[in-house]
Amino acid sequence: MDYDLSPRESAWRDEVRAFIAEHVDASLSRETREVGNEGRGPRARKFLDALRDRGWWGLSWPKEYGGLEKTAVEQWIFIDEIETAGAPMLPLTATSVAPTIMRIGSEEQKQEWLPRINNAEIDFALGYSEPEAGTDLASLRTRADLDGDEWVVSGQKMWNTMAHMATHNWIAVRTEPEAPKHKGISMMIVPMDAPGVSVQPIWVWPGLRTNALFLDNVRVPRSYLIGERGMGFYYAAMALNFERLSIGSIGMARRHFRALVDEVKSRTVDGHPLREDPWVRERLARLQVEIDAARMLGLETAVALDRGGVPAAESSMAKIYVSELTQRIADTGCEILGLNGQTHAQEASALAEGRMQWLYRIAPMLAFGGGTNEVQRDIIGFMGYGLPRK
Amino acid sequence: MNFDPTPEQQELKNAVRDLASRECTPERLLAWESDPTGIDEATRRTVADLGWLGVGAPEAAGGTGGSLIDLACLVEECARGLVPRPVIGAIRAVAALADLDPANPLLTELVAGRRRLALAFDEEAARDPARHASAIAGTGVAATLSGRKAYVPDASEADLHLVAAREGQAASLVLVENREPHVRCAAVKTFGGDRQANVTYERAPLAGRIAATGGADAALRRVERRQVALALAEMVGGMDSVLAMAVAYVKEREQFGQKIALFQAVRHQIADMGTQFTAARHLAWQAITRVAAGTEQGHELATACAYVGQAFKRLCWTSHHLHGGAGFVVEHRMRFHSERAQSLCIRYTPEAPALAEVARALLD
Numbered sequence: 172m173d174y175d176l177s178p179r180e181s182a183w184r185d186e187v188r189a190f191i192a193e194h195v196d197a198s199l200s201r202e203t204r205e206v207g208n209e210g211r212g213p214r215a216r217k218f219l220d221a222l223r224d225r226g227w228w229g230l231s232w233p234k235e236y237g238g239l240e241k242t243a244v245e246q247w248i249f250i251d252e253i254e255t256a257g258a259p260m261l262p263l264t265a266t267s268v269a270p271t272i273m274r275i276g277s278e279e280q281k282q283e284w285l286p287r288i289n290n291a292e293i294d295f296a297l298g299y300s301e302p303e304a305g306t307d308l309a310s311l312r313t314r315a316d317l318d319g320d321e322w323v324v325s326g327q328k329m330w331n332t333m334a335h336m337a338t339h340n341w342i343a344v345r346t347e348p349e350a351p352k353h354k355g356i357s358m359m360i361v362p363m364d365a366p367g368v369s370v371q372p373i374w375v376w377p378g379l380r381t382n383a384l385f386l387d388n389v390r391v392p393r394s395y396l397i398g399e400r401g402m403g404f405y406y407a408a409m410a411l412n413f414e415r416l417s418i419g420s421i422g423m424a425r426r427h428f429r430a431l432v433d434e435v436k437s438r439t440v441d442g443h444p445l446r447e448d449p450w451v452r453e454r455l456a457r458l459q460v461e462i463d464a465a466r467m468l469g470l471e472t473a474v475a476l477d478r479g480g481v482p483a484a485e486s487s488m489a490k491i492y493v494s495e496l497t498q499r500i501a502d503t504g505c506e507i508l509g510l511n512g513q514t515h516a517q518e519a520s521a522l523a524e525g526r527m528q529w530l531y532r533i534a535p536m537l538a539f540g541g542g543t544n545e546v547q548r549d550i551i552g553f554m555g556y557g558l559p560r561k
Numbered sequence: 562m563n564f565d566p567t568p569e570q571q572e573l574k575n576a577v578r579d580l581a582s583r584e585c586t587p588e589r590l591l592a593w594e595s596d597p598t599g600i601d602e603a604t605r606r607t608v609a610d611l612g613w614l615g616v617g618a619p620e621a622a623g624g625t626g627g628s629l630i631d632l633a634c635l636v637e638e639c640a641r642g643l644v645p646r647p648v649i650g651a652i653r654a655v656a657a658l659a660d661l662d663p664a665n666p667l668l669t670e671l672v673a674g675r676r677r678l679a680l681a682f683d684e685e686a687a688r689d690p691a692r693h694a695s696a697i698a699g700t701g702v703a704a705t706l707s708g709r710k711a712y713v714p715d716a717s718e719a720d721l722h723l724v725a726a727r728e729g730q731a732a733s734l735v736l737v738e739n740r741e742p743h744v745r746c747a748a749v750k751t752f753g754g755d756r757q758a759n760v761t762y763e764r765a766p767l768a769g770r771i772a773a774t775g776g777a778d779a780a781l782r783r784v785e786r787r788q789v790a791l792a793l794a795e796m797v798g799g800m801d802s803v804l805a806m807a808v809a810y811v812k813e814r815e816q817f818g819q820k821i822a823l824f825q826a827v828r829h830q831i832a833d834m835g836t837q838f839t840a841a842r843h844l845a846w847q848a849i850t851r852v853a854a855g856t857e858q859g860h861e862l863a864t865a866c867a868y869v870g871q872a873f874k875r876l877c878w879t880s881h882h883l884h885g886g887a888g889f890v891v892e893h894r895m896r897f898h899s900e901r902a903q904s905l906c907i908r909y910t911p912e913a914p915a916l917a918e919v920a921r922a923l924l925d
Contacts, residue, residue: 172850173563174564432924453920457867459923464841468840488832488836491836
């Protein structure tokens with residue numbers, strides 16, 4: 172048993188850190204935090220280009236597609252370091268869409284899409300959810316009907332983040348209305364400039380933008396249905412597999428926690444250092460312990476992936492733990508900062524750069540997004556402990 | 562990163578698991594509980610013959626020269642299978658002495674099970690060894706130990722005690738024969754399966770010294786950290802068993818015409834137990850492996866202490882809750898684990914001091 176990085180893993184971590192030291196500065200971290208997912212700022216784009224030049228968009232890709240085939244632990248190290256530095260994470264186009272096409276696409280589809288992804292000519296938004304299909308994704312209603320050599324797509328997608336910046340949308344559509352609901356769905360690519368596509372902004376609580384996507388008799392070539400007809404629900408689940416490492420990463424929460432700790436160390440209250448207050452010490456220590464626990468759950472997922480397993484239960488554990496812990500960090504952080512804990516990040520007086528109030532507002536999304544924590548707990552019961560489904 | 566035991570460690574674990582599942586039956590658990598020694602002679606003999614007592618001892622003493630990790634694998638499985646606490650105590654005592662003084666002739670006797678050693682460190686009014694009231698007076702062969710040690714596991718049955726005491730301004734570790742009138746053990750009824758006693762030493766002659774006179778502070782800290790690491794391993798074994806019992810029970814128990822596992826409220830409690838167990842297991846083993854290698858990078862042991870003991874107790878409460886009355890009868894294994902959980906936590910991993918240490922590392 173060894174809980175230290177191997178020499179190879181350490182060397183990789185050092186390489187990532189050196190890259191970050193060269194390309195990440197405070198202005199990039201601030202831009203990343205301020206814009207959230209409302210598009211990518213100029214600094215973020217430059218950073219992502221540098222990652223791509225380095226070949227790091229393909230960390231997880233097979234070598235035959237120009238990827239680096241990094242182990243899951245190495246990918247975990249990369250995600251952890253990037254999040255700890257406050258740098259933008261790789262786009263879903265690189266981490267979700269491309270690996271799915273590599274796995275399920277026909278040769279022609281791979282030739283058509285992968286080079287354009289690789290040179291950043293195209294970028295995808297992901298369209299799964301609908302007004303009536305959230306957690307119950309298989310109930311989605313957006314339809315695609317074949318008309319000659321074209322699909323005619325109509326319906327509405329929700330939470331279509333980045334759609335206003337993307338060149339294409341990667342959507343789940345119902346192509347087999349007669350089939351059972353899980354078996355009638357297919358994955359399809361829709362160009363954002365196709366007639367009938369429109370986007371409306373949806374502004375959400377922490378000041379971030381996401382979108383509703385409307386599809387009104389949009390015609391796309393027959394070949395834009397990726398993989399097999401009727402397999403879309405399973406492909407979407409597979410794409411989520413590629414997200415297992417990042418969805419349970421504690422890096423972002425730990426970065427904000429460190430900023431809180433630094434702030435506490437520098438504050439004086441009632442004539443004595445804030446860090447001497449017993450309740451502050453106990454609460455911060457408790458959170459630090461839980462952050463270490465969360466890190467272990469992320470590592471467990473990575474190690475299980477490298478053993479060749481499908482760590483569905485493990486990654487669900489990490490997702491639940493990180494999302495609920497982030498809420499506790501944000502809540503405790505706001506309280507420890509006292510009245511200043513409600514101060515908006517734009518105020519010069521905001522302590523810890525206003526991170527705690529921002530985290531407090533974004534944290535609920537981590538628990539209901541990416542598969543609600545109730546679904547995650549079901550997955551742990553079914554997949555991890557073999558509990559019966561009926 | 563590698564979370565797997567070596568093939569040899571796995572083999573040891575399997576052997577312990579097999580024996581425990583055969584021997585540690587509900588009837589035996591109840592019999593051991595009512596026995597004043599907490600065990601029977603045949604079981605003591607069996608584990609000595611199997612070589613368990615020698616896992617932490619050098620080969621010259623009849624042991625197998627195992628590492629702290631090997632020892633942790635051993636006690637993890639003992640705890641999972643509810644092997645009597647006096648066995649685990651004997652393994653711990655050999656490990657402590659072998660680490661402190663690998664050439665001590667007493668080791669051969671302990672490994673063979675011919676003699677027994679108790680670790681007498683704690684005092685009622687002092688957590689910090691610097692504040693121990695037990696002290697050594699005199700020098701050379703005339704040196705004697707006087708004082709009082711509290712809640713010493715398996716003290717009455719032991720032939721010798723390894724005692725931490727003040728000598729001048731520093732700590733010493735000495736061996737004392739457990740013989741009246743200089744040594745008196747007053748048994749205390751506790752839960753947790755070991756047989757604890759308050760021990761009074763009155764000008765007890767020394768049977769040996771471990772580490773230099775008045776120079777054992779570092780040695781004592783080292784022994785205590787390794788003992789804590791073994792407690793974490795015991796907790797992991799206990800937790801694994803508690804979780805497995807809960808999973809098995811909710812799959813089998815029917816109410817309202819269905820398995821109770823089908824209720825989401827029940828299923829989600831299993832999921833939370835599994836999550837806490839997984840995090841606890843890795844925090845524990847991270848601490849154990851780092852203590853073993855002497856490569857702790859910050860406060861891994863304190864972090865594990867703050868998390869693992871509490872997680873073990875939470876798992877016990879939840880498992881009791883899911884078992885309902887069925888897990889509340891005296892024969893059921895659940896309560897043995899719950900007792901051991903709190904007993905281990907009180908002695909080795911109390912939460913508040915661990916959090917205080919984490920806070921010091923974080924803030925000072």
